[in-house]
Amino acid sequence: MSELGHLDLGLSEQSNPGSQSEPVMQTEPVMQTELQRQAEPITQAVVAIVPAAGIGSRMGADRPKQYLEVCGQSILGHTLDKLLSHPHISHVIVALHPNDTIFNTLPQAVHPKLTTVLGGGERADSVLAALQIAPEHSWALVHDAARPCLTATDIDKLLASRVQFPQGAILAMPVRDTMKRANKQGEISATVCRDNLWHALTPQLFQAAQLKNYLNAALAAGAVVTDEASAMEWAGISPGLVSGRADNIKVTHPDDLGLAELFLMRAAK
Numbered sequence: 217m218s219e220l221g222h223l224d225l226g227l228s229e230q231s232n233p234g235s236q237s238e239p240v241m242q243t244e245p246v247m248q249t250e251l252q253r254q255a256e257p258i259t260q261a262v263v264a265i266v267p268a269a270g271i272g273s274r275m276g277a278d279r280p281k282q283y284l285e286v287c288g289q290s291i292l293g294h295t296l297d298k299l300l301s302h303p304h305i306s307h308v309i310v311a312l313h314p315n316d317t318i319f320n321t322l323p324q325a326v327h328p329k330l331t332t333v334l335g336g337g338e339r340a341d342s343v344l345a346a347l348q349i350a351p352e353h354s355w356a357l358v359h360d361a362a363r364p365c366l367t368a369t370d371i372d373k374l375l376a377s378r379v380q381f382p383q384g385a386i387l388a389m390p391v392r393d394t395m396k397r398a399n400k401q402g403e404i405s406a407t408v409c410r411d412n413l414w415h416a417l418t419p420q421l422f423q424a425a426q427l428k429n430y431l432n433a434a435l436a437a438g439a440v441v442t443d444e445a446s447a448m449e450w451a452g453i454s455p456g457l458v459s460g461r462a463d464n465i466k467v468t469h470p471d472d473l474g475l476a477e478l479f480l481m482r483a484a485k
Contacts, residue, residue, distance in 0.1 A: 223263070223307055223331065223349050261306040261354040262375065263424065264299040267342035268292055268361035269313040269335025281467055282361040283318045287480045291467055294364035294480060296324040302371050305357065309350065311335030311342035340431055340441045347428040356424040358444050362467040363418055365479040370460050374421050381456025384422035386445050387464065388414040388457045417460045420444040 271280050282292040299308050308330045312319055319325055319332065333349065335342030343358055350356055355378070359366065370387055377385045395408040420443060427444055430451040434441050441447050445455045463479040465472060 223309075223351055260423075261351060262304055262357050262421075263350045263354045264302075264305050264308045264419070265343055265346040265350070265356055265358045266292075266295065266299070266308065266310045266361050267335060267339050267346070267358070268319075269311050269316075269342045270339075270361070271313070279318065280313070284467070284473065286364065286467075286473055286477045287484075290318075290322060291364045291476070292319075292361050293322050293324055295359065295361055295366065296322075296327075296330070298364070298366045298368070298371075299357075299359065300324065300327050300329055302368055304375055305329075305371075306354070307331065309333060309346040310361075311346050338441075339443070340435060340447070343444065344428065344431050344435075347424055347431070350424040350428075352425045354424045355421055356427050356444075357419045357421045358427075359419040360466055363464055364467070364476055365461075365463050365465060365483065366419070367461060367464070367483070370464060371419065373460070374419055374458050377456055377458045378421070381458075383453050383455060384420070384427075384445075384448060385456030385458050386420040386443075387417040387460035389417060389460055389462060390414055414457055416443055416445060417464050418443075420455070422448060422455070 268280075268282050270282070277284055282295075283290045285291075286294070296308060296310070299305055306329070308327075310319070310330065310332050312332050312335055314334050324330060325332075331349065333345045335345055343356075347356060357371075357374070374385060374387055391410040391413040393410070395410050395413065396404045397406045397408050399405040422444060427447070430447045430453075431441065431444070434447040434450040437450075439447070439450045441450070448455050463483075465475060465479070467473060467476050
């Protein structure tokens with residue numbers, strides 16, 4: 217585990233000493249084609265951020281849900297393995313509760329690509345704490361601690377989407393079930409059209425400096441920020457939607473543990 221401080225991933229811009237600059241006349245801007253945009257390399261580092269400061273009281277367990285065991289190790293351990301092993305993720309920053317006494321017992325805690333910070337009372341506070349040490353020109357890939365079934369394929373799809381969605385994007389799933397709106401008495405008040413409705417998943421991927429600015433501004437304005445995309449939406453930005461896998465579940469209730477175990481066992485085969 218690296219020491220706390222502003223991360224330096226050796227990504228400062230370098231000039232090409234072998235090239236000679238010559239004046240170029242350009243009378244009108246050139247419109248890039250989609251093929252040209254896809255051919256452009258995206259060289260900024262990708263830093264994964266895992267807000268893990270929650271206590272997960274809905275699980276009714278003796279420890280935060282991210283530390284419950286499934287398939288031989290903690291939920292958070294599985295999550296970190298997926299991020300730390302991905303070749304295009306340069307670093308992983310985990311935001312922890314100030315009173316966390318379990319994290320340092322995980323084998324992933326000593327990984328050289330991992331840094332911890334103290335999280336806050338809400339998810340947005342923890343993400344902001346991690347963004348404080350993320351390189352300014354990096355991409356922040358924010359992933360829930362309790363989503364242990366993330367696949368490398370879904371990470372690849374989200375990273376590749378930066379060509380189509382330079383403003384950032386999230387993994388998501390189209391709504392398949394019939395959606396009902398309830399009244400205060402717990403009765404159905406309306407059936408909601410599911411056309412163009414998506415379930416938001418994680419990871420969510422945005423440029424680190426921009427995400428930090430908009431999270432700070434949204435919170436200062438009293439906006440409700442339930443995920444990173446909602447802060448971007450508040451700022452007038454429309455993040456892209458990248459279709460993700462249905463097994464990328466978030467362990468929230470006790471019943472989810474068995475389902476996560478099933479998915480993890482299937483992925484291990």
